[in-house]
Amino acid sequence: MSFISKLGKGLKGAINAVNSDEYQVNGVKVTCIHCSHNRFELGDAQLNTAGMTFLNLDWANSTASLLSCKKCSFIMWFAKEPEKLIKSS
Numbered sequence: 001m002s003f004i005s006k007l008g009k010g011l012k013g014a015i016n017a018v019n020s021d022e023y024q025v026n027g028v029k030v031t032c033i034h035c036s037h038n039r040f041e042l043g044d045a046q047l048n049t050a051g052m053t054f055l056n057l058d059w060a061n062s063t064a065s066l067l068s069c070k071k072c073s074f075i076m077w078f079a080k081e082p083e084k085l086i087k088s089s
């Protein structure tokens with residue numbers, strides 16, 4: 001079972017952004033810290049663990065977003081979901 005699940009999240013209503021693979025977080029465009037590429041694949045991953053559920057600490061569970069560089073495959077993690085940059089042309 002894959003730890004990383006690509007859920008097609010946000011596909012609805014994102015038709016205009018469908019060709020974009022550039023993202024920003026907190027108003028800053030995301031650039032790969034390894035190779036300086038700026039195109040990414042967005043994914044997400046659950047941060048919860050079986051232990052947390054067992055201890056009834058589901059409130060502590062959350063989802064992290066990750067961006068995988070399309071060039072070098074470096075993965076950057078974000079606690080909130082990056083915004084897709086919509087190209088204006």
Ligand SMILES: [Zn+2]
Nearest residue numbers: 032035069072
């Ligand atoms: Zn890279």
